[in-house]
Amino acid sequence: MRRKLLGVILAVCIGWFEAEALTAGFIKSPLSQMKLIEDSAELDCEVIGNPIPEVQWWFIEGEEPIEMVTQLFDGAREDRVHINATYINHATSTLILTNLTLNDTGVYECRASNDPDRNDLRTPPKVKWIRSQANVIVFEHATITTKPEVVNDQNQTSATLSCNLTNFSSPIKGYYWTHNGKTIEKTESTTSKDFIELEIKKIDYHSAGLYACVFKTEPEVNATIEVKVLPHVVAYKHSENANEKDKAVLICVSHGYPLPTDWTWHKLSEDESNKDAIVNGTVDKYEIKNTPNKTTLYVKDLDINKDMGMYQCQGTNEMGSASDKIQLRVRSQLAALWPFLGIVAEVIILITIIFIYEKRRKPDEINDDDDSGSAPLKSNAATNHKDKNVRQRNSN
Numbered sequence: 001m002r003r004k005l006l007g008v009i010l011a012v013c014i015g016w017f018e019a020e021a022l023t024a025g026f027i028k029s030p031l032s033q034m035k036l037i038e039d040s041a042e043l044d045c046e047v048i049g050n051p052i053p054e055v056q057w058w059f060i061e062g063e064e065p066i067e068m069v070t071q072l073f074d075g076a077r078e079d080r081v082h083i084n085a086t087y088i089n090h091a092t093s094t095l096i097l098t099n100l101t102l103n104d105t106g107v108y109e110c111r112a113s114n115d116p117d118r119n120d121l122r123t124p125p126k127v128k129w130i131r132s133q134a135n136v137i138v139f140e141h142a143t144i145t146t147k148p149e150v151v152n153d154q155n156q157t158s159a160t161l162s163c164n165l166t167n168f169s170s171p172i173k174g175y176y177w178t179h180n181g182k183t184i185e186k187t188e189s190t191t192s193k194d195f196i197e198l199e200i201k202k203i204d205y206h207s208a209g210l211y212a213c214v215f216k217t218e219p220e221v222n223a224t225i226e227v228k229v230l231p232h233v234v235a236y237k238h239s240e241n242a243n244e245k246d247k248a249v250l251i252c253v254s255h256g257y258p259l260p261t262d263w264t265w266h267k268l269s270e271d272e273s274n275k276d277a278i279v280n281g282t283v284d285k286y287e288i289k290n291t292p293n294k295t296t297l298y299v300k301d302l303d304i305n306k307d308m309g310m311y312q313c314q315g316t317n318e319m320g321s322a323s324d325k326i327q328l329r330v331r332s333q334l335a336a337l338w339p340f341l342g343i344v345a346e347v348i349i350l351i352t353i354i355f356i357y358e359k360r361r362k363p364d365e366i367n368d369d370d371d372s373g374s375a376p377l378k379s380n381a382a383t384n385h386k387d388k389n390v391r392q393r394n395s396n
Helices: 004-024 333-370 375-395
Strands: 025-028 033-036 042-046 054-061 068-072 081-088 090-097 105-111 130-139 143-147 159-166 175-179 195-200 208-213 221-228 233-235 241-242 246-255 260-266 275-278 287-293 294-299 311-318 320-331
Touching: 025 130, 033 042, 033 260, 042 054, 042 105, 042 130, 054 090, 081 175, 090 105, 143 221, 159 208, 159 221, 175 195, 195 208, 208 333, 233 311, 241 246, 260 287, 260 294, 294 311
Parallel strands: 033 130, 233 320, 241 320
Antiparallel strands: 025 042, 042 090, 054 068, 054 105, 081 090, 105 130, 143 159, 159 195, 175 208, 208 221, 233 246, 246 294, 260 275, 260 311, 287 294, 311 320
């Protein structure tokens, strides 16, 4: 009896666990967001279950008991609603809202169910739809008044930029400034100021660019101020060397803001009083390639008499023009032969010196051989030693 009772309890438990394993459940729920008008919002939802659950998106506006619930589908709201869903291993669905308006503010609900009768209106589902909600709040753009709107006075050497935030919908938690998209050091603050300033001590091509004041509200708001200067044009190398019949490459680059919208090249006369414009593709001699921050001049089939000299590159933006010069030197085709001839000459001179030295040294070597005739003295000494040995033997 006890065994039967334990068997029944075990079967019930196993069935309960199996039912739990089949039920749909969220592994990722959508998160609430605060956005500005014309921004985009993205809500993600992931659900597991067996079989794989179906996921739906619904929009709830108003409050009970007069709330309105509308199912969302791909292409709704004049094609501003997009739904991307996949059903591999588990269900994933992403709701994308583009070009937001104030009417998009509300509650967005992700619903999921894997009950076979979930969409049958005549039969109530055994397991209700599980739900997860997120709020999307759309704000109007805050108003930021900048002063000045643009800095473009060529005679201005310094400037003070200011931003005044009005009509903001959430508290200010701080602010900071950026220059060309990078945060400026020591400008970050956690104070709740709605009027901030930035001082530019020296206006040049280093400090020119796009400045933005950013207020830490929810969401962040910013405004941009342009600081414009003349283009800063400089040659990559002020002197270039190339061989006759080869190709020379002359390069100029530009810094600052705004970058040049037009590049030109000229060849200067010897006294630099006259300059001839170089046109791209002229008689296949010249080729010019331009980008906003760089220009490159290719001079082909170099002629030592015609192509050698001073070249000028010029960049122009809305503020004016700036230029720089490059000296092109063309070497003769025989220029590479001179080092070789120099080496050959050095070798010949060295061999000649050695030969003369050896020629003069030979008589000295003969005299040295004649003076070495001291061998008889050594022989005599040896004889004397023999005689001494003989006399010593006789004495014994």
